[in-house]
Amino acid sequence: MQQFMNSRESLVTEAIDGLLRTAGGKLARLDGYPHIKVVVRSDWDRSKVALVSGGGSGHEPSHAGFVGQGMLTAAVCGDVFASPSVDAVLAGILAVTGKAGCLLIVKNYTGDRLNFGLAAERARAFGLKVSMVIVDDDIALPDLPQARGVAGTLFVHKIAGAMAEGGADLDAVTAAAQAVIKGAISIGMSLDTCTVPGSPKEDRIGPGKAELGLGIHGEAGIEQVDFTGAKSAMAKVAGRLLPHTGAGDHVALLNNLGGTTPLEMSVLAEELARSPLGERVKWMIGPAPLMTSLDMHGFSVSLLAVDQAQVAHLAAPVAVHAWPGLAAFGAVAVRPLPDGLAPIQPVASSHPARRALIERCCKALIACEADLNLLDAKSGDGDTGSTLAGAARALHAALDRLPLADPTQLYRAIGSELSQTMGGSSGVLLAIFFAAAGDASASGKTWIGALGAGLDRVMQVGGAAPGHRTMIDALAPALAALPQGVALAAKAARDGANATAHMTRAKAGRASYLAADKLAGHNDPGAEGVARLLEDLARG
């Protein structure tokens, strides 16, 4: 058993109980386990026409998931893919039917027809008004007069549900349901079979194939077709449906058969819009799992040509979460990109002292390229020196473009330069460092205070802190000491860098994935780079 269940026997009863626990008190079940599995509205007063549906389980959220105000009054659940018994259906009818009567909505399978049909007879013997409609929306098997009932059943639930909720009488609700059944068409496609709990999985659909016109109980499709992607898949489905469509605007119901990801379902919605059906479909229900077949990796499309009243009924609000609502099926709304995505190009300006400082920093980093690479090779891929030196060369080359006279703009420009020239995380982190420093400078911080603000932001964004064996172990104490002069800052950076040699468990960055013995005795190359830089500056 590789499914989240306890036993095949308890699967459906435990699932119903789980559903009831999370239904917020709106649902109850009858006390008939294990044979009678009936979910009823707990807020039902029998004053209106009751709607009872059901059938085998394995089609969730159908049918228990659609019990609630505005849709079903009760769902009679069989075991997986097995019709419920006459007694179970009768219990459901008796539990919810008042003077206004009851409509049974039954999918066209022999077991369901017979069990619901006999239950209806027995209920009528009690003097109850019971109608029954048989949904047969599947168009996959054109020669069989007994078309199956599949996801188009949801049209019936919703429209009949809205009418019953609105107070229509049993004859009117039944007639409306019959009209929907006459118009509803569906067909499904799948890339794989479903996994029936407790049974081995059938391996029927080969690679590169899809099954078209399958049922919802794992029964084989009408044919296997080549599968070459979502576009051609939807084109095949649309091609089968089109000859059955009538005039007028249609509602489409795009049903996830269970195992299709939301990404795929959305792609299929897009392909439905692009298909020849697209122009006919004015409203959409889904994509959503509505009438599933356990974990089947497939979908179905149901169509209904609708009048205004039917659209209103489909759009009427319901207290049923599994119902995805009716949405206009429209064009993709596209808005222009906002201004400001291109980095601001500051006006270059001159400031000889700052230019000299930056040049010196760049040269210092370039000078220790080989040493830092060697150090990085002990614990990483040996490129820390080259990364920092590359950034230094790029910054040096950009000196003529920088707004050297304006500290705020200068910090931001350095960040922008580095983010464009350095790859990977380091570039982004240094860009964040200098951008945050620029912000702090703009709000009045000193140049040292601004660098401290940059460090804070890097620690927040990058998630590293002192002690994590990163360049922060040198940078943080250096910035803290910098107001006392560059010599003390250099000393603090050196102490911080050397301390990283004893941090044998890196807690951030790539080294966090390395074993302790690979790290012991070696300084972190980033921290070492910071120390070398400040020691160079301290030499005056």
Place this chain on the structure above:
Amino acid sequence: MQQFMNSRESLVTEAIDGLLRTAGGKLARLDGYPHIKVVVRSDWDRSKVALVSGGGSGHEPSHAGFVGQGMLTAAVCGDVFASPSVDAVLAGILAVTGKAGCLLIVKNYTGDRLNFGLAAERARAFGLKVSMVIVDDDIALPDLPQARGVAGTLFVHKIAGAMAEGGADLDAVTAAAQAVIKGAISIGMSLDTCTVPGSPKEDRIGPGKAELGLGIHGEAGIEQVDFTGAKSAMAKVAGRLLPHTGAGDHVALLNNLGGTTPLEMSVLAEELARSPLGERVKWMIGPAPLMTSLDMHGFSVSLLAVDQAQVAHLAAPVAVHAWPGLAAFGAVAVRPLPDGLAPIQPVASSHPARRALIERCCKALIACEADLNLLDAKSGDGDTGSTLAGAARALHAALDRLPLADPTQLYRAIGSELSQTMGGSSGVLLAIFFAAAGDASASGKTWIGALGAGLDRVMQVGGAAPGHRTMIDALAPALAALPQGVALAAKAARDGANATAHMTRAKAGRASYLAADKLAGHNDPGAEGVARLLEDLARG
């Protein structure tokens, strides 16, 4: 490629467009395909704090599915399992942020932290107020200070969303988000890996095993554990979460990682209620797909100890279908079975003429048992004769119990007897026939008219009609002729039965699955039985 997509490159953009088409006009996207994939509320006026989230795709409905009133203002979507770029995040921020500012809700992955972090810096350089929070709810990796952000992120989206919608300022929304992040804990379990589009599926989890503490990008779990069913699975998950829970009432978020069926998710909800966590959990979000990992066959449980304000924010209405709402997590409501499930036992009464008629019918059917079996062997399993004879014997044995003096009750009692003694479809169909005849008799039909009503109901429920090669081909013309006397009825039945020999394509019942050459020249055994019965009666 065995997924409903067209190409890996177009997967996310086509999926977003599909989502927008079915969003009923409430969503738009920025014109930045393919690199900038940003979904925004189309009903947004920038008057309140904007909430921007996002990250790699493959977690649907996160994040684009949670854009809407009361939750996110924009979602920035990367490619599958890949962080969006700085430019994409910046575009999202700029598109929705007004004077009230913007909160970035980021899951704790390096790529997301850095790209969202740098985008925030660039947005701040435009003078925008931007806060950022990092969600780190995963408890799977206890030693790593950089806990991942997983489904607990939804707590943040919802609570921050409700506060922003309510007009709270950026500092208040940010502080509330931080408080949620501090309290939220999550862990996941899966029975299989996910299928990354365009990549071969990793076969990492063996039969009988489950992975505990996995991430949402296909990364391996912290350990593989034995899987023995839903109960022990939830017990393991609960055992990991319990030490991290604080005092007070908790909200649980039960997340489908993608490929778990609703049946399984409901069983897991039930097991959560039965677990040691059950008493702590007062409210539930889900079960639902909220933060998925493509088609991963797994689930996660997130917990948050909540105060009254947080409960109110979690329960606040949203215009976002993918949000399943907050429900009280309670006991299973059970109602007693309705009266009337046991068949009504009528009072026996006597009517010599009717008793004689029934006896004669029974004997006639018993007499042709062998002939009908032989006929059925041509096209079926050779038991039609035994089935009808068995029913006749049972009915004959019940004669003393039948309410022979009351036609209405007699019909119903015959139906009830037959449904209890005959197996399969035939028993149910005959039970429906006689039950409907009883109803018709009760409403004043003659005894022949009542039988006609029974036939109508059987045709409706069973879906067979004259010409379908069933017993109806004899029964329908016989009942039509019966008012003219039993001799004519017998003739009509005989003609009808003989006509079935030329119906080489059965349209209902089991024979519909047989080839024409197996049927040609043989009467349908059910129709033949009807003819024999009436011929016997006609002999006087």
